[in-house]
C-alpha cells in the first residue's frame with residue numbers, strides 16, 4: 001500500500017482488527033521509509049443488488065438515490081444526517097437479507113416509509129406522498145388526518 005505521506009510502497013502492518021460491525025478489517029500500517037502510520041480498510045465486495053422498477057426494468061441498487069429521497073423528505077425537520085443514513089443502512093440490510101438479489105422498488109419505498117414513520121411524521125408523509133404517488137387527494141388526507149390526530153394526542 002502506497003504511503004500517503006511519502007508515496008513509498010512498502011509498509012508493515014502494526015495492527016489489524018475487525019470494525020465494530022465486522023463488515024470490514026481495519027489495518028494500521030507503518031511506512032518503512034518515513035515511519036508515519038496510516039489506516040486501510042478491507043471490505044468484502046458487495047453482492048450486487050438489482051431493483052425492479054414499476055415498469056419491469058431493472059437498475060442497480062443505488063444508495064445515493066435513496067438517501068437523496070430521504071434527505072428531501074426530512075428537509076427542515078429535526079432529523080440529523082446520521083439518522084437518515086441509519087435509515088438507509090437498515091433498509092439496505094433488510095433488502096440484502098433476501099437471497100434472490102432482486103427487490104421491487106415499491107418494497108424499498110415501503111421499508112423507508114416504515115422507518116421514517118417512527119422518526120418523523122412529516123418526513124414520513126412527504127416521502128409517502130412521493131413514493132406512493134397518492135392517486136387521489138382523499139387517500140393522502142386520510143393519512144394526514146391520522147398523523148395529525150396522533151400529534152394532538154401527544155401534545156395533550
Ligand SMILES: [Zn+2]
Pocket residue numbers: 003004005006007008031032033034035036
Ligand atoms: Zn512514508
